[in-house]
Amino acid sequence: MSSLSFEATGVAREAVEAHVKQLVSERFASRLFEQDAALWGAEAESEASMRLGWVDLFEQSRSLVEPIVALRDELRAEGIDRVVLAGMGGSSLAPEVITATAGVDLVVLDSTDPTMVSSALADRLESTVLVVSSKSGSTVETDSARRAFEAAFAAAGLDARQRVVIVTDPDSPMDQMAREGGYRAVFNANPHVGGRYSALTAFGLVPSGLTGVDLHELLSDAEEAAEFLREDDEDNSGLALGAALGGTDPLRDKIVFVDEGSGITGFADWIEQLIAESTGKETTGLLPVVVEPDAPEVSGAADTLVVRLVAPDAETGDASTANEVRVGGSLGGQLLLWEVATVVAGRLLSINPFDQPDVEAAKAAARGLLDDQPEPEAPLAVDGVIEIRGSADLFGQVTTVTDALKALLGALSEDGYVSIQAYTDRWSCAELAKVRGPLAATAGRPVTFGWGPRFLHSTGQFHKGGPRVGAFLQITAGTEVDVEIPERPFTFGELISAQATGDARVLVDLGRPVVRLHARDRTAGLAQIRAAVASLAND
Template sequence: MVIKVSTSGAATEAARRHLDQLVADRFASRLFAEDGTMWGEAAVEESSKRLGWTKAPEVSAPLVPEIVALREKLNAAGVDRIVLCGMGGSSLAPEVMTRTAGIALDVLDSTHPEQVAEALSEGIERTAVVVSSKSGSTVETDSQRRAFAAAFEAAGIDPRERIIIVTDPGSPLDQAAREAGNQVFNADPTVGGRFSALTAFGLVPAGLAGLDLDEFLAEAASVTDELSADSPQNPGLVLGAAIAGGEPIKTYLGVVDQGTDIVGFGDWAEQLIAESTGKEGKGLLPVVLGADAPEIGLPIPDLQIVRLVADAAEDAALGDEINVSGPLAEQMLLWEVAVSVAGQIVGINPFDQPDVESAKIAARAMLDATPEPTPPAFVDGAIAVRGTESIVAGRNSVKDVVESLLAALPDHGYVAVQAYANRLGLDELVKSRDLIAHRARRPVTFGWGPRFLHSTGQFHKGGPRVGVFLQITTNDDSDVVIPERPFTFGELIRAQAAGDGSVLEGNGMPVLQLELQDVDAGVEQLLEALRSI
């Protein structure tokens, strides 16, 4: 099976508007030749050293025997559970790879104490942990590593035998791990995190969990000739031009899985697209939608629907939509090309992330200062309410403040629901997205905190400042200590929520925080309030 892209209506016009120039500029062949000059002079320094992903299927092949050998060694030692500690592209790529293949991989991309405690408590004697971080300085990943090292020691297991490191060569984590005696896999330093699916960051955890890496890389390699061709039929050029070439541009990209066998693709595409394009007040914001999501039936002129289908040739796009089909490995390379095309059309450098650091700095400052929690504006049942003064002032119910937040939504804006909660135990909370979309009649994203900070978080701060933000936090009875750190996981996730909220407010966007003081009762109360609006 090969990748296919079909377009209709305005999406076709958007593609046609740019395809001839992309072909004339030899964009595709220059991309695969790692020419970093195609995104403007200011981007050359960064982009010229971030194009190694175009060669990833070939460059990564030598990693496979080493990964397979380690998998066999671990299996012989009774290890049958792989946990991945990573954020952003380091976790989202191997998660979709293993879920699609039906292989178990426990992904810990949270600082929520309940989720961390569950990961630490489940079968530590049969567990190995992959710690993935380009630098090793990511606070979430470093904290998770410390917690697992302590858990292994408490169980009488040498952490060096069970903690595997994936990082860039020469990074602080690389040096420290080698000195400590951990097994280290070095990733290609010419590949940014969100483009790293076909590098060690995707392959090591997925391969240790049992994915057939030779087959996966072969699938990706099979489409490199097609994607590097300077042709108007190149699906990467077509897709990139279709999603970014509208006049005016369609800021919101509704990603709909129309019954494919790929599981969780939207979450991976979300971080690739939002973090790559959301900057300088521009960008594309993916919105992961179910097949019956409210937005699909609403007249939202700046929403472009992209459907993942079984066969885009047979399931031709209708209306103003885009259909995409193909196996996961091929689609990963396809979308990386398309985002590179979109960056040039939008006029930004897709390989930097200038606004991701702002929320990290704010969270760090709050951890260092350890301020007293802000008193709630009011408490309604099981929910304590805080937020931007203009949103919460004079209100006394959850229903009222949510209505106030939606009333502040700009004509071309979006709602971001940010749930700083245990994503493995609160499926019911996801229902809030559709309920809000019914009432807002605008695109609504849903992200689990803090992992969305490494994906859509860049768009929130760097893209058009037209968002309104609903933070959902939980007040948990238990906490988890982070060894050799002056803060706990509970304190960390609260600081991350507060820090991101302060940055958003500082950028002139309203934030409403609902703290579920009793989680089960709070979720039920919130959903009922949303239904009543």
């Protein structure tokens, strides 16, 4: 018996009733666990055939536990107990959730912001091990972090390569480099698992295990859930959840997540990247909107579905509450549950849940800017310490941040959403995320918040490949520090600037409204932006 719990009301319940029987008759669950690549149609079959290793990886993953624990014990015996993870997207979000839920410390460096990088480099270097996670072995953010840490280790008189652990696919450029270079340890992940489905592979287990997480318990929870999720049964919560997400009619494509005591720290952020990157393509998809319990989106709109993440033993919800889903369970079980539900939703949406065709666009634009080093475009206006840029057709007589925000909200369609994209240090600038709620209240539409550049490896796919209804607020900030990237012709400051500018250009080229606010002074500028959003909400 699985410990997972699932309830659906209103249109969500109707979607379950409309689709689960058919999914059962088609043997979707058992075929999924048999790794049947034909489940998503002929066009997706080639990709799916290489991406279904996550459904039964338990034995393979258990074989990793002993070497991970042995390495952890070796490191601790040497006084090395601070674990820093350099990874992006699925390589960082799953370990962040796993360790935070277990109450152990993991420093997740998933940014190219020079202030954040310098903070990570400055703290207890003598007791630090760096885990570098990259499926492709060529991710620019993780490779840059590796180079910076190796230089810092060497400058401190430490053996750099004995302080670095590599997690990557077999035979990737990083795998070859690390084995030839004599790094402390190299762990290979299953190459038949995509990054966002990799929570229970080496990408999730290595950094989590090095911090002290009980990996056996995590895997046991997931394996127990698998026995239930593989069954062709109308009580299968994976089928039901997937139907609720992708089967409403008309489609409620804004999925509002609110945590009501799930006990899983930051879980909605992991679900966000899983769903957005898996479904946001071919101008369709599901947009996860992670909100606070009292957020305006929770009241529900015609195109939203509320998902409440609850404790495993939570009481049954109010059946009279319309259009909601309640999901509970242990972490290991829920990781697998949401992966199953996401590919079920992909089936119902008629998309391939394993590719990410639009992720490369922003990367290519950033590379072009780094190669050419063009002069920065002049701001359309300057208000205090804020430079205002953006889509030219948005701006008439815009002279203030408030004017720019009003122009952006004025471009929203009835079924639109706002995406706030903050290319700054999420450690020291965490308060900036509080602009999300007031802006949602003002807009009357769902608002998402993402830290750049990490969202480029998750929700960035939806913004470019999903429905063309987003409006984008990009926030960047100057910094008093910069960090060199050894053997690269650009710094971290130049890299994050190119990533932000490149992504904005791709969105503008897609015809989307974009406002870019650059704080010349980080502290004063971000305070000015928060004040402008608050003033709009109070009007």
